Amino acid sequence: MSKILEGVKYSPTHEWVKIEGNVAIIGVSDFAQEEMGDITYVDLPEEGDKLVAGEEFGALESVKASSDLIAPVSGTVIEVNTALEDEPEKVNEDAFAAWIIKVELSDTSDLDDLLDAAAYKALIEK
Amino acid sequence: MKYYDKLVFELSQPGRTAFSLPENRFPSAGKLPSALCRGEAPSLPQVSEPDVVRHYTNLSQMNFGVDSGFYPLGSCTMKYNPKINEEVASLPGFAGLHPLMGEKSATGAVKVYEELEKELAEITGMDRFTFAPCAGAHGELTGLMIMRQYHLSRGDSGRTKVIVPDSAHGTNPASAAVCGLEVVQVKSLENGRIDVEALKPLLDSSVAGIMMTNPNTLGLFETQIKTIAELVHGVGGLLYYDGANMNPLMGVVRPGDMGFDIMHLNLHKTFSTPHGGGGPGSGPVGVKAYLAPCLKEIKVSGFQGNFAVMLRALAYLLSLGKQHIREVGQYSTLNANYIKECLKDVYLLPIEGVCKHEFVFDGLINDGAKEGVPGASTLDVAKRLLDYGFHAPTIYFPLLFHQALMIEPTETESKETMDAFISVMRKIAAEAAEDPALLHDAPHNTPITRPDETTAARNPVLIHPQ
């Protein structure tokens, strides 16, 4: 059974978003890491990249699969978790601790389209 | 097969040599200026000739080939590779021919191209061929370049999309993207064929064409091909035929008659040239006459393509001739249907009906899953087959089914070989129902067991350290 953390938002493409002021911290859900299996590489964006909600900003790779990371919000990347370059397994170990990027929001209305924990639970149980 | 653990570098001893060069009878020209010289000679192995021969012979003994046993690998057409073809390809009169020699000095080679083009045109219903592409994916890319070139040459620059079925080979969308085309996917129906109703709304003046294989990757004939061709041509698009699945049509049906404008052939599949552990192949592209001018404007490889592969393909065609060509199509189809019918009570056949040269099972009907014990997967079945001396089928492709197991026997396998395969497949199904754990650990009788692929990808070790 996948872990679903309360108090964070989710996108239908399985990213989680934690809001701290004007900054969104983004990772992938526990469900997503389970589906992928052993993650072997995280293709990260660079600081300063502009994200557009709904567009890809990177990818997760496992031995036999590749899955795009889709931006749940629009904004500018202000920090990248570069530790994942060498230790992609951290995403498998704890998907909520292994944040991927921090984004300065350009449009807070994007947040309205995200799901809360209950709605996300319903989505993955479908 | 036995496990042999050496790399050639580990046989190296300083001062040992295996080269044999003629004595240098030219006056010394002196050395290059030091600014252009390499610091030290590359650290290549220092071994003797017997070392080399024994090492690579040992390596070969850890390999399985078509000559070792049955290779039911879907979409790959692992047919027998005739030995006369190899003899022909190594004739000194061809092997020593420089690619820039003029046609007058290479009359024999030019005739090989002419005869091969003529025969392939007759078999496929296309008019002209280019032999430059070195593989199937290379042929696809070349074919799409021709498609775009055609539209561009007519000033029709708005055609940026190519339609690809969801069951397509992975190279189709990748080739389209490399060629600067946007990929639009069209879905398949429950019966495995393209959904014509879903295709219709995708068609407009932005469509460069559609890429299809027929039979498709499920081994099923696209029965609506005539309608599809009319619809795509109706909006000014072209039809591209992925020749990976040409084998069952040999001598029976021509892509050119079904409305296809451009196609590639895999000489290393349909035309019996060896796969060589992943290449060299050859992916000639055929077009209808009206597209022939576009062939000249596109240069996709250094010279004339893999000529020695073409020699083999022509030798094969000459041996078939008009008398035997149809046997290829018919018996490859017969073999596939036979295996399908003999196994469909234990493996899940998602789509009933006659198939062409290959078919797809969606895993085991009873995978043996019990409380706390996962069932046997397609991967497990594939690995267990290795224990019984068969190569595995293609697995987890096409993507339409989660447990896809794609079987293509080819026409060169005998009923006895297939019966042996069928009986092993049934035995594995019984093993799975009984004790799936046995399959999770397979293979047991190969030189190595399952590798740690996760570590290989997380911490890549890609060269031997110096």
Added chain:
Amino acid sequence: MARSPYIPHTDADISAMLEKIGVKDLDALYSDVPQEFLRKEPCDLPDALSEQEIREYFACLAAQNANLKVFVGQGAYDHYTPSVIPYLTSRSEFITAYTPYQCEISQGTLRYIFEYQSMICRLTGLDISNASLYDGATAAAEAMMMLIACTRKKTTVLLSEALLPQVREVVKTYAKFHGVKIGFIPADGGETSLDALKEALHSGEVAGAIVPSVNRFGIVENHEGFAQALHDAGALLVEYCDPSALAVVKSPAEWDADIAVGDGQPLGLPLSYGGPYVGFMAVKKDHMRKMPGRIVGQTTDKEGRRVFVLTLQAREQHIRREKATSNICSNESLMALWATIYLSLMGPEGLVKLNEICSDGAHYLKEELLKTGLFEDLFPAKPFLKEFVLKTSVEGLQAKLEKAGFFAALPTEEGYVSFCVTEKRSKEETDLLVKAVKEA
């Protein structure tokens, strides 16, 4: 009538199989094909030939090709093939195997590819090699696309005019359809111009430049300052190399190149009228994830033994589909084996000696040709190895030499004539060529 020798079916087999399938005849297996598409007439092909006739057919065609002594290179070199190589590469376990996806029964292929990758890295000095590409020209085209993928937002790739014409043409073709702009760096005085490169970098649009290590005039180029200029502009350096010459000339790593590509044909692969050859590509570690093609990696199996597998597959077309950097799905595996065995046999000493013989032969030929007074040396101060160009006053020299049994003096796009001497050309043959030139 008997069936094809490659088809094992007896009449009894066919009946039994049809019965199991539940259809009455072979035609019924095509009942799903619309009638109008089924061929009514047999194929209009020649009558089937016996094996004996096939052998005669090709012997006759091979004899129609002129048996010329090759004194031309221009991307395909007539080096000697040690007999060990065709002997080993024709082992059926190598030649009739598929791509090594089932690693448990493909360790032979996987190991030699790993050895090949290691040798390409040792030759180029770079960190990572793929399992090979189609040929040198397509390897350069893949490098062009990789430059765009590595540098994001850059639009242009520069090509040296001193690259072989077929390499430039193939890169241009790929670039046209891939949507990449190509700029050319002129070759002043026979070498890629650093000044022109610097000038072209001002646009800020350049992703990288592809330049030849030994160029189409045979000149060993000096790339001092190239990498620096490119890197300062946020662009990458690609060296196009003759792998055989890398035994003696500065390696791509020594020029601080980011990517090396080239054709492995000079490593003992037969000329075969243009193929199969083998393209190679090596890159610095930073660019590993953007490199096209298969890669073999080392790992362990369940019992802890060293084993080899195809790895980093998530970059490739069968997983990435339209998002892959390249559509390549195969390699030239058997030709990579060919090159690997060649390099094992030659070793460092053999490869250096080989370069010496070729270079001495080419310098001798050039001197002797200049003595005839029929040629002008355009680049007298430029260092070269086995290949060189001259300007000549003799009209139609290539055709005249062909009549005398030589393939030599191939005209370049500027109208110079190109010569090449490999270890297969003896001093006697070289003297005979000079004699034929005098009589031309």
